[in-house]
Amino acid sequence: MKKRIGILTAGGDCPGLNAAIRGVVRASYHMFDAEIIGIRDGYRGLIEGDFSRMEESQFSNILTRGGTILGTSRTPFSQMRGPNSQGFDKIDEMKRNYRAMKLDCLVTLGGNGTHKTASLLSEEGLNVIGLPKTIDNDIAGTDYTFGFHTAVEIATDVIDRIHTTAASHGRVMVVELMGNKSGWLTLYAGVAGGADVILLPEFPYDIHKVAEVVNERVMQKKFFTIIAVAEGAMDKEESEMGRKKREAARTESPYNSISHRIAAQLEEICGVEARSVVPGHIQRGGTPCAYDRVLSTEFGTHAARMILEDHYGVTMAVKGRSIIANPLKDVAGVAKPVLWDGPLATSARDINISFGV
Numbered sequence: 262m263k264k265r266i267g268i269l270t271a272g273g274d275c276p277g278l279n280a281a282i283r284g285v286v287r288a289s290y291h292m293f294d295a296e297i298i299g300i301r302d303g304y305r306g307l308i309e310g311d312f313s314r315m316e317e318s319q320f321s322n323i324l325t326r327g328g329t330i331l332g333t334s335r336t337p338f339s340q341m342r343g344p345n346s347q348g349f350d351k352i353d354e355m356k357r358n359y360r361a362m363k364l365d366c367l368v369t370l371g372g373n374g375t376h377k378t379a380s381l382l383s384e385e386g387l388n389v390i391g392l393p394k395t396i397d398n399d400i401a402g403t404d405y406t407f408g409f410h411t412a413v414e415i416a417t418d419v420i421d422r423i424h425t426t427a428a429s430h431g432r433v434m435v436v437e438l439m440g441n442k443s444g445w446l447t448l449y450a451g452v453a454g455g456a457d458v459i460l461l462p463e464f465p466y467d468i469h470k471v472a473e474v475v476n477e478r479v480m481q482k483k484f485f486t487i488i489a490v491a492e493g494a495m496d497k498e499e500s501e502m503g504r505k506k507r508e509a510a511r512t513e514s515p516y517n518s519i520s521h522r523i524a525a526q527l528e529e530i531c532g533v534e535a536r537s538v539v540p541g542h543i544q545r546g547g548t549p550c551a552y553d554r555v556l557s558t559e560f561g562t563h564a565a566r567m568i569l570e571d572h573y574g575v576t577m578a579v580k581g582r583s584i585i586a587n588p589l590k591d592v593a594g595v596a597k598p599v600l601w602d603g604p605l606a607t608s609a610r611d612i613n614i615s616f617g618v
């Protein structure tokens with residue numbers, strides 16, 4: 262029997278989305294009689310009925326392509342229950358369009374926000390399967406999300422390049438990496454790139470402890486220091502403020518990002534020359550690394566198997582070397598923070614990397 266599969270990609274893009282789409286589609290065509298409906302720009306397309314039937318040829322030659330061939334958008338979960346521009350409930354509209362497309366299931370590729378909406382749609386009776394993507398690697402129940410390892414490669418390359426110029430000039434270099442709520446990317450790239458200090462949202466720091474590292478290195482005649490900081494890192498004072506107050510304080514601050522502030526503070530405290538570097542969305546761009554192509558393909562093919570078995574309300578995950586399916590209701594929106602006693606944070610401390618605490 263033919264199965265009509267709707268696919269959408271939602272939230273911030275990342276490398277590996279096209280490889281995952283390809284995995285779902287190729288395995289579906291291979292395993293059963295499949296028809297694919299591409300939904301444009303994430304949940305926006307599902308709410309507004311912006312979709313089209315896709316041909317098999319449209320999924321050729323996309324394995325290595327960055328971004329997403331389906332487009333994406335951010336529709337915050339908090340606004341999902343509200344009315345759309347015509348005054349209709351967005352969830353009702355999505356259910357209506359799902360029926361209009363005559364879908365047997367909906368495959369959603371996204372991060373925590375996407376998973377929360379996917380779980381809600383599943384509770385509302387739709388057949389939904391999730392695939393976890395994000396460079397932040399902060400989705401509960403899976404060791405890794407696709408996109409993460411590519412971003413780690415890019416961020417590590419940034420730190421490597423910063424190393425040589427930092428050493429030549431004897432400067433403190435503060436490299437600000439993506440991760441508003443989660444420090445996985447900064448932790449991995451910081452360790453891989455040989456950073457001296459790693460500052461994460463999970464471990465509020467003390468700028469004087471960071472300054473101690475810089476001063477100690479100067480005493481050892483190491484005149485440069487590399488600091489990897491996640492964009493959402495905060496000092497101890499900020500961590501006690503609560504999110505709204507902290508964001509307001511940042512908006513009023515003369516520094517346009519955390520790395521600028523840290524560089525200025527260290528110049529002041531240590532009397533050194535400091536610079537900040539913000540690679541920004543470069544970390545989400547370009548072709549996926551081999552690991553992400555493999556993981557995306559594994560998630561995609563496992564999702565196709567779930568469709569074949571009519572096993573819905575789940576999201577794909579990797580645990581050790583196994584690909585598994587976690588119930589959406591158990592993991593949707595559940596954060597996966599870096600833990601102080603986790604293996605990599607422990608290894609980092611063991612080689613004398615400071616977390617500024």
Ligand code: F6P
Pocket residue numbers: 273274395396397439440441492545
């Ligand atoms: O995809 C996650 C993420 O990269 C975060 O690390 C970052 O804060 C956010 O997206 C920024 O995304 P955008 O600028 O696209 O809203």
